[in-house]
Amino acid sequence: MxxxxxxxxxxxxxxxxxxxxxxxxxxxxxxxxxxxxRTDVDSARFEGGEATGVIGASLExxxxxxxxxxxxxxxLKRVCFVDCLxxxxxxxxxxxxxxxxxxxxxxxxxxxxxxxxxxALMNVALEGCSxxxxxxxxxxxxxxxxxxxxLQESMWQEVVWKFVTFADCDLTNAQLTQTRMASLDxxxxxLTSLRIDPYDLxxxxxxxxxxxxxCVLLGLDIVEEGLA
Numbered sequence: 001m002x003x004x005x006x007x008x009x010x011x012x013x014x015x016x017x018x019x020x021x022x023x024x025x026x027x028x029x030x031x032x033x034x035x036x037x038r039t040d041v042d043s044a045r046f047e048g049g050e051a052t053g054v055i056g057a058s059l060e061x062x063x064x065x066x067x068x069x070x071x072x073x074x075x076l077k078r079v080c081f082v083d084c085l086x087x088x089x090x091x092x093x094x095x096x097x098x099x100x101x102x103x104x105x106x107x108x109x110x111x112x113x114x115x116x117x118x119x120a121l122m123n124v125a126l127e128g129c130s131x132x133x134x135x136x137x138x139x140x141x142x143x144x145x146x147x148x149x150x151l152q153e154s155m156w157q158e159v160v161w162k163f164v165t166f167a168d169c170d171l172t173n174a175q176l177t178q179t180r181m182a183s184l185d186x187x188x189x190x191l192t193s194l195r196i197d198p199y200d201l202x203x204x205x206x207x208x209x210x211x212x213x214x215c216v217l218l219g220l221d222i223v224e225e226g227l228a
Contacts, residue, residue: 011145011165014123016083016103018043018063027051027069034059176200186210 020043027049034041035056043063050070058078070090080100090110097117101124111131119139129149137157145165152172159179168188175195182203191210201214 011143011163013125013143013145014103015125016063016085016105018065018083020063022063022065027066031059 022043022045025044025046027046028051030041030044030046031051031054033039035054038057040060040062041064042061044061045065045067046069047067048069049066051074052070052072054071054074054076056076058080059076060080060082061084062082064081064084066084066086066089068088069086072090072092072094074094074096076096078098078100079096080102081104082100082102084101084104085107086104086109087107088109089106091114092110092112093114094111095115095117096119099116099118100120101122102120103123104121104125106124106126106129108128109126109130111129111134113133114131115135115137116139117135117137119136121139121141121144124141124144125147126145126149127147131149131154132152134151134154135157136159137155139159140162141159141164142162144161144163145167146169147165147167149169151169151174154171154174156174156176156179158177161180161184164184166184166186166189170190171186171194172190172192173195174191177197178200179196180200180203181196183205185205187205187207187210191206191213194214206214
């Protein structure tokens, strides 16, 4: 495996800060109460809960831990997670618009088919997550680390990166649209059949074998010297 290199664009991520003791609460009932009273959810621990079909205006979680929870089918105008941990949660098919994640850690979560639109990710770590068919659109990512994540067939549209790291991720058949990859080090990732505009590809750091793959994808006919 290639030796990792320090880079000015390597993500240094601030992890969630839990300043208060967490109270164990039921997930669905707590969310329903917060939406009806138009209040935030603070310093709560949710274990094994399920919250689906959530409808309302806006919802904010601050200093919360979600363990083995299921979140799905939400229709909210704004969603915000600040200083939160999502540990082994199932977010398959979850669609969030105008969503903000700040100092959030996703640990071994399932993101299959999840959609984050108009998203802001700041100091976010995603570790060991499964996100086939995941969609990130119109997003700004600052100090974000994707590590050991499976992201096959994922879609990235109009994403702006700053201090972002991808380490040992599988982006087989992923598609990137209007997403500049300049300075991103992808040398430890699987990029088989990655679909990307040549302009957006410029400046991305790859291994020699990855570079050869992109040459083939761009339609170049590579021949050995003296055989042309």
